[in-house]
Amino acid sequence: MKYLAVFTLAPIFCFAFQDLGSKYGGMDWLTYEYAAWPMMIGPVLMLLLFIKYRELIRDPRKGANFSQVVKMVSFLFLIPNVFAALGYSWLAWISVLSILTILVADRQLKKQARA
Incomplete structure (x- = not known):
C-alpha cells in the first residue's frame, strides 16, 4: 500500500507545486510537463x-x-x-491502456476467485 500511495500522491503533488510555483513563486521552469509526466508514469507503475500482488485480489479477505x-x-x-x-x-495512450488493463483484469480475477 505504501507504493500505491506514492504512485498516487506524487503526480498530485507535482500538479500542486507546478501551479503554485509558477503562479506565485515566479518559477518559470515549472512547466506543465513537470506534472504531466508523473501523471502518465503513475498508472504504468500501478499496473506493475x-x-x-494479484493474489490479493483473488482472496477478498486479505x-x-x-x-x-x-x-x-x-x-x-x-x-x-x-x-x-x-x-x-x-505516449499517454500507454497509461490509458494500463488503466483499462487494471480495471478489466480486476473484474476477471474476481470472477475466477468466485468460481
Missing part, C-alpha cells in the same frame, strides 16, 4: 504493482481494500490521461 483502492485510483487517473493522450502526447 497490480500484477505483482486484499479487499487493495482492489478497491487500485480501482479508485485508476478511475482518478483515467480522465486526465485521456486528455493528455488527445492533446499532449501519444
